[in-house]
Amino acid sequence: MTSSAAVEVRGLRKAFDGKVAVDGVELTVPRGSFYGLVGPNGAGKTTSLSMITGLLRPDAGTVTVAGHDVWQNPYEAKERIGILPEGLRLFERLGGRELLAYTGRLRGLTGAETDERADQLLDVLGLTEAADKLVVDYSTGMRKKIGLAAALLHNPPVLFLDEPFESVDPVSAQTIREVLRSYTESGSTVVFSSHVMELVQALCSHVAIMADGRIVTAGTLDDVRGGRSLNDAFMELVGSPLTTGKTKGKGALQWLGSSSA
Numbered sequence: 001m002t003s004s005a006a007v008e009v010r011g012l013r014k015a016f017d018g019k020v021a022v023d024g025v026e027l028t029v030p031r032g033s034f035y036g037l038v039g040p041n042g043a044g045k046t047t048s049l050s051m052i053t054g055l056l057r058p059d060a061g062t063v064t065v066a067g068h069d070v071w072q073n074p075y076e077a078k079e080r081i082g083i084l085p086e087g088l089r090l091f092e093r094l095g096g097r098e099l100l101a102y103t104g105r106l107r108g109l110t111g112a113e114t115d116e117r118a119d120q121l122l123d124v125l126g127l128t129e130a131a132d133k134l135v136v137d138y139s140t141g142m143r144k145k146i147g148l149a150a151a152l153l154h155n156p157p158v159l160f161l162d163e164p165f166e167s168v169d170p171v172s173a174q175t176i177r178e179v180l181r182s183y184t185e186s187g188s189t190v191v192f193s194s195h196v197m198e199l200v201q202a203l204c205s206h207v208a209i210m211a212d213g214r215i216v217t218a219g220t221l222d223d224v225r226g227g228r229s230l231n232d233a234f235m236e237l238v239g240s241p242l243t244t245g246k247t248k249g250k251g252a253l254q255w256l257g258s259s260s261a
C-alpha cells in the first residue's frame with residue numbers, strides 16, 4: 001500500500017444466495033481525505049462498508065486500513081478504525097455516559113481519559129442532559145450521536161460512517177460537520193455514505209459513486225463533478241428510472257394524482 005492511502009480496497013466481492021451485491025470494488029482512500037460514498041438504494045454501499053470494516057467476511061478481495069489487512073490482521077486494523085454502522089446496535093440498558101465509559105475501556109483508554117473525552121463529546125453533541133438516560137430511551141438522532149461519540153472516543157485514524165446525518169437535527173448536523181472537518185484537517189480520514197448530494201458536495205474532498213455493486217467513478221470531488229453539480233453528475237452516471245427504466249417514454253405513473261374521489 002502507498003503511504004498516503006488510509007484505505008485500499010482491491011477486488012472486493014460479496015454475493016447473497018447467489019445474487020451479487022458487491023462486484024469487484026476497487027477503492028483508494030487518501031489519508032486525510034473526507035471521502036463520500038454515494039449510490040442508489042441497494043447499490044452495495046453498506047455491504048462494502050461492512051466488509052471494509054471487518055464486520056462481514058468478503059467472498060473475495062483485500063482491504064487494508066492504515067496499512068493493516070483487515071481480514072489478516074484484524075486486531076491491528078480494528079484498533080485504527082472507528083465505525084458508525086447502519087442499524088447500529090447499542091447496549092440499550094446503559095446510560096449514554098456509561099456506554100462511552102464501557103467503550104473507552106474496550107478501546108484500552110484509562111478511566112480518566114475516557115471520562116474527559118466522554119464529557120467533551122457529550123457536551124459538543126448536545127447530549128449532556130441525556131447522559132444518564134438509558135440508551136433505549138434515546139431518539140433516533142440521539143442514538144446516531146451517541147454512536148458517533150463512541151466511534152470517535154479512541155481517536156481512530158480512520159472513521160467509517162454509514163449515513164451519519166440521517167435523523168440528526170440541523171444544529172447537531174452542523175456540529176457534527178464541524179467536528180469531522182477539524183478531524184480530517186488534522187490528518188485523520190473519514191469515509192461516509194450518504195444520499196444527500198448537497199452534503200457530500202459541501203463536505204467531501206473525494207467521492208465514489210456506486211451502482212449495481214460496482215464503483216462507477218471515483219476520485220476528487222472536482223474530477224467526479226466535472227464542472228456539474230454532484231447531483232447532476234450522479235443522475236447522468238446512474239440515471240433515474242423515469243428516464244432510463246422500462247416505463248420510460250410511456251407516460252410512467254400518469255395514473256398518479258388528479259384523483260376524482
Ligand SMILES: Nc1ncnc2c1ncn2[C@@H]1O[C@H](COP(=O)(O)OP(=O)(O)OP(=O)(O)O)[C@@H](O)[C@H]1O
Binds near residue numbers: 020041045047
Ligand atoms: N444480509 C443480506 N442478505 C441478503 N441480501 C442482502 C443482505 N445485505 C444486503 N443484501 C442485498 O445486497 C444488495 C446491496 O445492499 P446494500 O445494503 O449494501 O445497499 P446500499 O447501497 O447500502 O443501499 P441503501 O442506500 O438502501 O442503504 C441489495 O440487493 C440487498 O438486498
